[in-house]
Amino acid sequence: MSNTLANPPPSWGDPNLSDQEKRTLAAMCARMIPASDEYKVPGADDPLIQADIAKSLGRDATAVHEALALLDRLAGGDFAALPVAKQDEACATLRAEGGMNLTLTTRIVLQCYYRDDRVMISLGMEPRPPFPKGHVLPQGDWSLLDPVRARGKIWRDA
């Protein structure tokens, strides 16, 4: 029951975005996380990231549809067609009024953005899942516990 089922249950909502919704989502993502030459990362409107988002709606499909519909309404019908300054105004209103639908939508955006190879490399991470390579940590020096040992028993007799 992951979020990428071929045939999700109807209660999750329509797993597909319309062309209009795709335009609105990409434009919103560009305002949310823009590309950066300084950090060598794409924006969240990057086509690969958008494709990942589009197939990851899952349990939150209805919330995403409703958040995008609200954004288009706030924009007077077509958010993507607005000039950037007007888009930022609409996004500010969306953040105030979007509620849980917006929270769930931005969570999917962030989940997909921060697993993109280019973004992970920019953060100094290897672009891979944890298994099977795992990670290496410094063992540390447990003599740091000497003051705790010296203090002695703190449990209570019962």
Add this chain to the structure above:
Amino acid sequence: MTDDIADILLIGAGASGAAFAWSMAETKMRIVCLEQGGWTKPTDYPTNGRDWEARVTTDFSPNPNRRGRPEDYPINDDASPIKIMNFNGVGGGTIMFTAHYPRLHPSDFRTKTLDGVGQDWPISYEQLAPYYAQNDRMTGVSGLEGDPAYPPGKKPQMRPPHLGRSGLAWGTALNKLGWHWWPSDISIAIEEYEGRAACINLAHCTPGCAQGAKASTDITYWPQALRAGVELRTHCRVKRITTDENGLATGAEYYDETGTLRFQAAHVVVVACNGIGTPRMLLNSASATHPNGLANSSDQVGRNLMLHPYVSVYGYVDHEVDGNRGPPLSLWSHEFYETRPENDFKRGYIFQIARGAGPVTEATTSFDHGRLPWGEGHHAVMRQLHYRRLNLSLVTDDLPEAHNRVTLDPVLKDTHGIPAPKVDYTIGENTQRMIRHGIEKATLLLQTAGARDISTVNPIALSGWHNLGTARMGTDPTTSVVNEWGRTHDVKNLFIIDGSLFASAGGVNPTSTIQALSLYVADQMKQRLANLFD
């Protein structure tokens, strides 16, 4: 359809059911276990894929209402600030726990006598200690002997997890304050143990360990129990425990994996469905001889629910810490665990000290908080947060209160039409005062560690892991559901072995105690086989 009679029918294959099945198998009795979920394959676990952090919000969400797998039952927890967490399948909650493995303290068993609050247990720490040790050997515990927060005698099987960068920061700050800290006991194999591979710091331990280093009972107790002859039937959901005209349990009606209603007869029924599922089961098993629910003449079934309210306190340091690169929980502080005369509350709490967060968790929580902005500043701020978070949780003692309870929802049902549980819970005044104290101390600790932007989540809503007390042990049948060795007062061939038994919650994660209790009850039954129903 009726199955051949079993000597023991065990309902639930989780933390307690697995330990019980393994222990009782040596009797060579016919033991049948019914489990509503299935087996989880290591390749299913999230750390196999690039979406590993996202899946804790989807098919590996700890919240059954969100997860919504076919084997999950819905829970109406609207009337609780803390939402119920669980996992339904072989291994139960041990599939999806973080493997923090403390024992209760001796004082937890005598809170009424020592502090005038809660309820004493009918057994002591000393009585349970051999079963803690037996469970530790079966499970494999990593830690460090000599913790001054516990009586002598606790000997972990393996060395502690790595101190790491986060541990160095925490330990240095705790030493400056002169407070207790110690590497946590964790049920993760830091070294190879009994055929299980060693931990390789996948770090995302909670939603299952792809390496098999975390001691979920599907890979610890169950293989041995099955080899010893226990029969485990998966995807079998019990509808109700049945009773005869004398009020004794006769077995259970259940739906098999095809949806067919069957009957499993048994001489003894053992319930291991956790602190929510067990009262639900007993209340759904009302009959002419038990009109108020099974084993409920005291009206205590479902009451005294204790959830260990969790509070998160965290901040950011200017140097890199471990983030998602190691078992998340590897240190604890029991500095404020015991009752102190200067406090305005009784009992106490631990600091459950964590390593940090992965990038998605950092981004989503900071975005929701407003710390991580939209627009141009996003990337610079993210780089000030990523692998810079120090976080801890308060795990607070929770006193038993009769109004905190599990009942049956009048409307909500699972996919088989069985009434779902309804949870009514409020955080008590004693715990509220404890939380205020804990936030103040945790903030001081983070400041001492050099953290900035200190924030609090009070309570953590998705933290109802520890569902305790809803069929508690006691010697008085008017105030408890089971006796001092796990048999229900009302039904002499019905036993309970899970977290429902807890008379007090303590302020620590309960799995180690749940499993020790299960082994204790099994041992009590074995000693009494000749007169078990007297």
